Each structure stands twice: as C-alpha cells, then as structure tokens.
Amino acid sequence: xxxxxxxxxxxxxxxxxxxxxxxxxxxxxxxxxxxxxxxxxxxxxxxxxxxxxxxxxxxxxxxxxxxxxxxxxxxxxxxxxxxxxxxxxxxxxxxxxxxxxxxxxxxxxx
Amino acid sequence: xxxxxxxxxxxxxxxxxxxxxxxxxxxxxxxxxxxxxxxxxxxxxxxxxxxxxxxxxxxxxxxxxxxxxxxxxxxxxxxxxxxxxxxxxxxxxxxxxxxxxxxxxxxxxxxxxxx
Numbered sequence: 001x002x003x004x005x006x007x008x009x010x011x012x013x014x015x016x017x018x019x020x021x022x023x024x025x026x027x028x029x030x031x032x033x034x035x036x037x038x039x040x041x042x043x044x045x046x047x048x049x050x051x052x053x054x055x056x057x058x059x060x061x062x063x064x065x066x067x068x069x070x071x072x073x074x075x076x077x078x079x080x081x082x083x084x085x086x087x088x089x090x091x092x093x094x095x096x097x098x099x100x101x102x103x104x105x106x107x108x109x110x
Numbered sequence: 111x112x113x114x115x116x117x118x119x120x121x122x123x124x125x126x127x128x129x130x131x132x133x134x135x136x137x138x139x140x141x142x143x144x145x146x147x148x149x150x151x152x153x154x155x156x157x158x159x160x161x162x163x164x165x166x167x168x169x170x171x172x173x174x175x176x177x178x179x180x181x182x183x184x185x186x187x188x189x190x191x192x193x194x195x196x197x198x199x200x201x202x203x204x205x206x207x208x209x210x211x212x213x214x215x216x217x218x219x220x221x222x223x224x225x
Binding site: 034041042043044045046049071083087098099101103 | 143151152153154155169200202213214215216217218219222
C-alpha cells in the first residue's frame, strides 16, 4: 500500500471547520483514499472514501486534487465528540489488508 | 442487524499459555482481518483471510495463527503468550470486490494482558 504522511496532532475549537491533509506521493492508479476515525477503546470507523475530485457525505468532505498525491479531510463545525484519531489510508482497501500509520490526533476544545 | 463481535473483551493470561481470541461476523463477508494496536500507536496487521480455508500472514504474524473453517469466524491463537503480545486486538471484515473501495468493519476489540 502507498505510504501516507499526515500531521501527528491538531487542535481546534467547537464550531470550527477542521481540515486534515494527507500526503500520498506514490499512490497507484487503482488506489482509493479512505479515512477512518477511532475513539479511545473502540475500533476504527469508516468516515469517507474517494478516488478523485470531491466526495461529501453526512459527516465529512474529502477533497482530492487532480494529481491525487494528497487529500484533505474536511470536518465542518466540529464538536467535542469529534475528538478522536483520524487515519488516512491508500490502497484497494476493501479487499486488501490495511496499513495504518500513526494517524492525526484531533483535540476539540470548548 | 449484521455485526462483528469479539470475545472475550478482556483477558489476562500468563506467559507461555495458549490463548484464543474469537471473532464472529454476521455480514457474510469473505474478507476477515486481525490487527493489534499498542498503546498510542496505529494498528498493525497480524493475519488475514479472503475466504474459507484461506489464511495469510500480515506484518506481525510471528507467534500468532489463524484458521478459517467457515465464513463467519476467524479465531486468533497465540501459541505461547509472551509479554510483548500485551495489546488490544481488533478483528475486521469486508466484502470482496474486483476492484477497490469497500470499507472494513471493525469489532469492539479484545484487551489482552500477558503477565
């Protein structure tokens, strides 16, 4: 799987928009970009997945530029409950095993 | 509702003992995975299976084994538990696809302590 690089930690306040960027310079043609969220003492939970351009669901947006060498997870108007670790993964994540990096620890404050 | 369960949720054992962690999913997914997560770190892949009778080693498979006799279950066995295997273990499953794109569903985890 393609190696990913993302910030170790980020801080935000309630109501703000948070953007977490992930670099994946050696992404392959068939690779998808997937983001997972993990709360303490829980397993990771799928947030969003995309291949190119922009994807939006009820909880987040994913922006992918034309060269696909990076992606940005956007969380609109975060709340305290969004405090978690966010993992960016690249690859054929449905079938193949996932390689998790250290993720980005997001701390949302009042 | 379909789900993925793990048992036990907590386990304390002694060095040298054999331990088996259970994983059961009711989604009828072909793909199943075992990960370990050490405190403050990401998940590392131990073993995975793409179907009945299929098993594959992940990046940290030494000291672990799995078997897949049916679609629903992928038990993880620690053949001779070591203190270095103290960790939280997560099981996951996903559908099979010809291309990419399907998400993995994770279980609640098993916290294993080896004394």
